[in-house]
Amino acid sequence: MAIKVNPGLIEEIKKYGAFDISACFNCGNCTAVCPLSKEKMSFPRKIIRHGQLGMATSVQSSLEPWLCYYCGECSDTCPRQAEPGEYMMSLRRYLIAKYDFTGISKLFYTNKYAEFIAIFIVQLIVLAGWYLLFGLVPNIGVNTTAATLLPPYIIHWYFDVPMAAILTIFIIAFAFNMYYKTMLCDKSVKVPLKLYFTNLWRTAFESASQWRFSDCAGSKTFYSKLLKGDYNYWIMHFILMTSYVSLFVGIVFFLDWFQNVEKYRLLHVVLYDYYANIGLIAGTGYFAFLRIKKNFSRSKFSHVSDWMFVILLFLTAITGISLHFARVDNYSLQAFFYIYLIHMLVAIPMLVVEVPFSKWSHLVYRPMALYFDNLKKSARKLK
Amino acid sequence: MTDKSAEQSRDFYRQDVKVGVYVCHCGGNISDIIDVEDVARDLSDYPGVSVSRNYIFMCSSTGQGLVEEDIRTKGINRVVIAACSPALHELTFRGTLERAGLNPYLYEHVNIREQGSWVHKSNKKAATEKSKKLIRAAVEKICRQNPLEAIRVNAARSIAVIGGGVAGMSAALSLGRQGFNVYLIEKENRLGGKLNSLWKAYPSEEDGEKTLEELEKDISSLNNINIYLESEVKKIDGYVGNFSVEIVKKGSPEKIKVGALVITTGYVHYIPFEGEYAYKTTKKVVTLPDFIEMLKDDEKNGSLKNVKSVAFIHCVGSRQNPSLDKPQKDEKVNDYCSRTCCTSALFRIKQLLEKYPDKKIFDFYRDIRTYGLQHESYYEELSKKGVLFFRYPEDTRPQVEVKGDKLEVKSKDILTWNEEVSVEVDMVVLLTGVMPADISVIVDDLKLPIGSDRFILEAHPKLRPVEVPNLGIYIGGTAQAPMDLLEAAYGGKAAASKASMLLSKGEISLDPFVASVNPELCDGCEKCIGECLYPGAIVMENGKAKVIPALCKGCGACAAVCHTRAINVAGYSLEQIDAMVEAISKE
Ligand SMILES: Cc1cc2nc3c(=O)[nH]c(=O)nc-3n(C[C@H](O)[C@H](O)[C@H](O)COP(=O)(O)OP(=O)(O)OC[C@H]3O[C@@H](n4cnc5c(N)ncnc54)[C@H](O)[C@@H]3O)c2cc1C
Ligand code: SF4
Ligand code: SF4
Ligand code: SF4
Ligand code: SF4
Numbered sequence: 001m002a003i004k005v006n007p008g009l010i011e012e013i014k015k016y017g018a019f020d021i022s023a024c025f026n027c028g029n030c031t032a033v034c035p036l037s038k039e040k041m042s043f044p045r046k047i048i049r050h051g052q053l054g055m056a057t058s059v060q061s062s063l064e065p066w067l068c069y070y071c072g073e074c075s076d077t078c079p080r081q082a083e084p085g086e087y088m089m090s091l092r093r094y095l096i097a098k099y100d101f102t103g104i105s106k107l108f109y110t111n112k113y114a115e116f117i118a119i120f121i122v123q124l125i126v127l128a129g130w131y132l133l134f135g136l137v138p139n140i141g142v143n144t145t146a147a148t149l150l151p152p153y154i155i156h157w158y159f160d161v162p163m164a165a166i167l168t169i170f171i172i173a174f175a176f177n178m179y180y181k182t183m184l185c186d187k188s189v190k191v192p193l194k195l196y197f198t199n200l201w202r203t204a205f206e207s208a209s210q211w212r213f214s215d216c217a218g219s220k221t222f223y224s225k226l227l228k229g230d231y232n233y234w235i236m237h238f239i240l241m242t243s244y245v246s247l248f249v250g251i252v253f254f255l256d257w258f259q260n261v262e263k264y265r266l267l268h269v270v271l272y273d274y275y276a277n278i279g280l281i282a283g284t285g286y287f288a289f290l291r292i293k294k295n296f297s298r299s300k301f302s303h304v305s306d307w308m309f310v311i312l313l314f315l316t317a318i319t320g321i322s323l324h325f326a327r328v329d330n331y332s333l334q335a336f337f338y339i340y341l342i343h344m345l346v347a348i349p350m351l352v353v354e355v356p357f358s359k360w361s362h363l364v365y366r367p368m369a370l371y372f373d374n375l376k377k378s379a380r381k382l383k
Numbered sequence: 384m385t386d387k388s389a390e391q392s393r394d395f396y397r398q399d400v401k402v403g404v405y406v407c408h409c410g411g412n413i414s415d416i417i418d419v420e421d422v423a424r425d426l427s428d429y430p431g432v433s434v435s436r437n438y439i440f441m442c443s444s445t446g447q448g449l450v451e452e453d454i455r456t457k458g459i460n461r462v463v464i465a466a467c468s469p470a471l472h473e474l475t476f477r478g479t480l481e482r483a484g485l486n487p488y489l490y491e492h493v494n495i496r497e498q499g500s501w502v503h504k505s506n507k508k509a510a511t512e513k514s515k516k517l518i519r520a521a522v523e524k525i526c527r528q529n530p531l532e533a534i535r536v537n538a539a540r541s542i543a544v545i546g547g548g549v550a551g552m553s554a555a556l557s558l559g560r561q562g563f564n565v566y567l568i569e570k571e572n573r574l575g576g577k578l579n580s581l582w583k584a585y586p587s588e589e590d591g592e593k594t595l596e597e598l599e600k601d602i603s604s605l606n607n608i609n610i611y612l613e614s615e616v617k618k619i620d621g622y623v624g625n626f627s628v629e630i631v632k633k634g635s636p637e638k639i640k641v642g643a644l645v646i647t648t649g650y651v652h653y654i655p656f657e658g659e660y661a662y663k664t665t666k667k668v669v670t671l672p673d674f675i676e677m678l679k680d681d682e683k684n685g686s687l688k689n690v691k692s693v694a695f696i697h698c699v700g701s702r703q704n705p706s707l708d709k710p711q712k713d714e715k716v717n718d719y720c721s722r723t724c725c726t727s728a729l730f731r732i733k734q735l736l737e738k739y740p741d742k743k744i745f746d747f748y749r750d751i752r753t754y755g756l757q758h759e760s761y762y763e764e765l766s767k768k769g770v771l772f773f774r775y776p777e778d779t780r781p782q783v784e785v786k787g788d789k790l791e792v793k794s795k796d797i798l799t800w801n802e803e804v805s806v807e808v809d810m811v812v813l814l815t816g817v818m819p820a821d822i823s824v825i826v827d828d829l830k831l832p833i834g835s836d837r838f839i840l841e842a843h844p845k846l847r848p849v850e851v852p853n854l855g856i857y858i859g860g861t862a863q864a865p866m867d868l869l870e871a872a873y874g875g876k877a878a879a880s881k882a883s884m885l886l887s888k889g890e891i892s893l894d895p896f897v898a899s900v901n902p903e904l905c906d907g908c909e910k911c912i913g914e915c916l917y918p919g920a921i922v923m924e925n926g927k928a929k930v931i932p933a934l935c936k937g938c939g940a941c942a943a944v945c946h947t948r949a950i951n952v953a954g955y956s957l958e959q960i961d962a963m964v965e966a967i968s969k970e
Binding site for chain 1: 743745762763766767768769771772793798799802803804805806
C-alpha cells in the first residue's frame, strides 16, 4: 500500500513548537550522531520523515520521542538548522495531547492562555474548599497548635485524596491510551505475557537511574566528563526528579507522617528538609538559568509550559520550606495559616494541571516507553 | 663505432649539417632515472652531431641561451631537444631558434620524460638506452629536414554567427564592437532565442524580454552587424579565412564570404511522448516551459488561483535509461543531465509560492542539481517553506494517473526507505530537458564532431574551450551543452574572442606540416582522395592529385596509400621516417 501523503500533519506538529523541521532534507546526520538511537529504534530522522509525509498512525504509535532525552547533539549537527531535537520535544507534547483524549493537553499546548486559566480555575476551587473548611481568617485560641488549626487528616481527606484520585484516574486512562496506541496497535511484534513480568525490574532500574541519559554526554571517560561538567545536566535532572517524586509520594500518600516530624526524624530531616527542598530549589534555579542563557540547544526553545513547570515548582518548594519552618518553630500560627493557603494554591493546581496534562506527565510516559521498548526488543529477540 | 661513423660521414646529404643535441634533466624528473650525462656523451660522437650537452632546465632562459649561443658561435643549424612533452615546450624552442636567426622548423623535440623516465622508473639502464635510440632517430630525422615556412592564408575580416539566442547575440555584439563585419543569422523572425519565453529568469529575476531589448538596442547601434532574420543556412564550404555560406533569407538565396564561423544554434525542449507521465492524455500534465508561460499568464489574470497542489517531476527527457525510457528517432535516449531544469523549476516554485504561499508543492527528484552561485539556496528556502521533496530511485519512474478531476502521482521514495508514496494533486509539471537544435546541414558540411549526447563536441574542455578541431569554427552556448543564460553569454563571448584573435591580422599562419604531391610520380589513381577525411583537402587537377594546404591536416593517410610514393607530408617525409626506423632498429 502506498503511503498517502498528508502535508497537514507536520503543520499540526509545528503547532507544538517544531517551527523549523520542514527545513529537514533527510540527510540523516542527526540519527548518525544521536547517542541514544539504536539500529532497531533509529531516530530522529525516521520519525521526522514520517511526520513530513503525514503518517499520523505511525507517529502516534512511536516510542522514539520518549527515548530521546534532548541532549541536543542532533540539532547541533543538522546542516539545515532544522532543530531535530526540538522536533522530538514537540512530538512529546504532541503525543501527550494525543494520549489525552479529553483534549485538555492539546488546548494547553496550542493556546497560550489556556494553562493560566486552568490553573486559575483550580485555584478558585481550592480557595473555595479552604474557605468552607477553615474560613479565610485563622481562628486562633490559646490552645491552638498547628495540628489543631489545620489538622493534617482534614487536608488529607479533603485535598490530597481527591486530588490523588483525579490524578490517578486521568493518568491511568492516558497511560492505557498510550499502551493501546504504541503496543496494541503495533502489529509487527507480539509480546508474550511472560515478558511483561520479566522486563519489569529492568525498566524500574533504568528509569530510576536514568542511565540512558548519561549516554548523551559524548564518549570520553566517565571521570574526565564528570570533572568537566559534562554530566551536570543529567545530575541536576536526576536530583530534581528524585526530590520531586519523594515529596509527591510523601505529601500525597503519607501526609500524616510527613507533617509529623518526630516519627523517623532522621529520615525526615535528611530526605525532606535537606535533600528534597534543596534539590527542588537548586534544580529549578539551574534549569531556569539555562533557559535564560539559552546556550544549549536543548534549552534554546522555551515553551510556555516549560516555564510554568519551573516557576510553579520553585514556588511550591519555597512555600513548602517556609511552611515547614513555621510549623517546626511554631513562631506564628497566623503566618502558618496563610503560608499553608498559598502553598495549597500553588501546589494543587500545579499537580492537577501539570501532571496529567503537561510536562510532568513525562514521569509516567518515559518509564512506560522504556518498558515497552524493552518489551518489544525482548519479543523480537525471542523470534 | 669509428668505422660506422666514417662510413656515414661520407653521406653527401649531411655535409654541412651541424646538429646540436640538448638533454634536459627536468630538475631530476628525467635525470633521476636516465643517466643524462651518458646520453649526451653517447650522442656527441653520433654522425652529424657537433654539440651535445645536458642541462638542468632547458626551458629556462639560461637553457635556451645555451642553444642560441651555440647557433650563433658554433654554426649549429639543426637542433634536437630531449626533454618533456612537445605539447608543453615545442613552441618555446621554436621561438629560441627564431631568435637566434634559424628557421624554427629545423628543430626536433624528443619526449624522454613521459615516454622515458616516468614510464621506466624500475629500469634505469633500459630507460637510458631507449632515450639514446630516440634521440639518434631524431638526429637522423632533423638531418633530412628542409627549412619550412608557415602557411599563410588571407582571412576575410568578417564572421558569420549562426543562431541569434543570447549566446549568438553576445558573440555578435563583441565582434561588432571590435569592428568585424558580422552576419547574425537567425531562423526565427526575432532574435533572442529562449530569452523570448523565459519571463523573469533566475538568478536576477530580470525579465528575459528586457535583457533581449537591451541586447537588441546595442546590436542595432552598430551598423557592421548584419541581421538575417527568418534565414537558414543551406550550405557551407571553404576553409579557415575563406568560408562561403549559402543562406536562404525569407525564401531568397544569398551567399556570403566569411573568415570564421561562430555556431550558437542553441537547444530545443524535450517533448514528452503521448502518455509519458500521462502527458497529452490530460491538460493537467504540463512541461516546465508550459508552466513558465502559465506563471506569466497568472501575473495578469490569476489563472493559477484554483490550482491548490502541484507535483513536479525531475529529469523528464534527461538522464534516461534505455531499458526504462523511449528513445528518440536516432534510437538513442537522452542520457545526459540538462543542468538547468532543477534550478529553473525550484526558482519557479519559489515564484509561485511568493504569490500563493498556501499552495501545496510536491517535488519528485532523482538528484537536486542546483549548481551555480546561490542556486542551492532555492532548494533550502523551499524546504523551509514546506515544499515536500521525494527522491525516486534511478531504476524507477514516478507514475501519474488521472483520478477524476485530480492526478495521482505515485513513486518509490528513497527518503522513506524505498516505500511507495502517493500524492493527489491538481497539476503535474514535468521538468523536461533540452536537446540540441537540429543543425545537420551545418554539421555535415563542416564535419563537426558530435558527442554521444548529440551536442557539438569541444576540441578539449580545458586546453581548447569553444574550439572544434577544425580551425576557424567556434561554438558557444547551448549548442555545445546545456547551460544557463549567463554561461551561454560567456560561451558566445569566448567564441567571439577566439575568432577575433584568429582574424585580427587579416592573415592566418598555419602549421606547415601538410601533404604535397609530386606530380611526376602521381599516376592519378585517386586512392588518396578516397582516404582523406577532410573534404576538399586533396583534389584532382589535370589528372594529378593536388593538396589544398589550408584544408589539409597533415594526417598522412593519403601518403600511406599512395603506391608510387608520390605524397610526402612536410616534416614527416617518407625518407625521414625510413631513416628514423633504421636508426632505432640498429643495434
Ligand atoms: C525550462 C528552462 C528554463 C530555463 N530558465 C532559465 C533561467 O531562468 N535562467 C537562466 O539563466 N537560464 C535558464 N534556462 C537556460 C537558458 O534558456 C539557456 O541557457 C539560454 O537560453 C541558451 O541560449 P542560447 O543562445 O545558447 O540558445 P537559444 O536560446 O536556444 O538560441 C538559439 C537560437 O538559434 C536559432 N537557431 C537554431 N538553429 C538555427 C539554424 N540552423 N539557423 C539559424 N538559427 C538557428 C534558434 O532559433 C534560437 O533563436 C532555462 C532553460 C530551460 C530549458
Ligand atoms: S540532520 Fe537535519 S537535515 Fe539531516 S536528517 Fe536530521 S534533521 Fe534532517
Ligand atoms: S536530542 Fe539527543 S537524544 Fe534526542 S534525538 Fe537528538 S541526539 Fe538523540
Ligand atoms: S538539472 Fe536536475 S532535473 Fe534536469 S536533468 Fe539534471 S538532475 Fe534532472
Ligand atoms: S595528409 Fe591527411 S588531410 Fe592532408 S590530404 Fe592527406 S589525407 Fe587529407
